[in-house]
Amino acid sequence: MGDVVQPINPENVKGNPHEYFRRKYVWSWPIRIFHWVNAAAIISLFFTGLYISQPQLAPAGEAYNNFVMANVRMIHFASAFIFVINFFWRMYWFWMGSKYARSGFPFFWKKSWWQDLFRQVMDYIKLEKGHIHMGHNALGGLAYTFGVIGLGWLQILTGMAMYSESNPKGIIASLTGWVIPLSGGSFQVHMWHHLFAWGFIVFSIIHIYIVIYDGQVYKNGLVTSMVSGVKFYQEGDIDRDDWLK
Secondary structure: OOOOOOOOOHHHHHHOHHHOOEEEEOOOHHHHHHHHHHHHHHHHHHHHHHHHHOOOOOOOOOHHHOOHHHHHHHHHHHHHHHHHHHHHHHHHHHHHOOHHHHOOOOOOOOHHHHHHHHHHHHHHHHOOOOOOOOOOOHHHHHHHHHHHHHHHHHHHHHHHHHHHOOOOOOHHHHHHOOHHHHHOOHHHHHHHHHHHHHHHHHHHHHHHHHHHHHHHHHOOOHHHHHHHOEEEEOOOOHHHOHHHO
């Protein structure tokens, strides 16, 4: 038999506000679009990239009737351009969005950011519940900076450098062609690009685990917030993200 939901007593809410959760619209639609488009693009890029590096299919008949590798490369390149456009879309909304859209940025120069970083690390080590953040906590913001922004730039630069080899005098080559000699040659660029792709997978595994863990421990709707945009908090939680002010 399911639990019976008791009606809320206004007097109890007034006398014990810390016991009740409130809801707040945190993740605006541009941020949510970026998240899911980014996830889809990375999945497509990773698996098509694996196939390009190690082809497995051997279709019957002449190659010109099948174009398996050509189709896989087309999907890979299309996903790459979607990834790049989406990446710059997120950069735009970093400046134009709410303060929560900027919460993933590491505020190294603020003492409160460092305090939250160490407190969050200790909370995870001790498996203790800390306070709820409306945006990203300091540790999460630092992880996103390296795991999404940092890896994103590395993949864009190495990927576009490889793509530019088909047209050495094109605009993409003029923008990213310097990556090839800097890395020591085309082969090294391919290897770095492949290695960075695995970095996304490692980050994604840790990201999914932490999101599920936090959602269960903090009861703040973290998992569903990237669909609805809404997170839940208790009295005083919003005031603790003071490095965003």
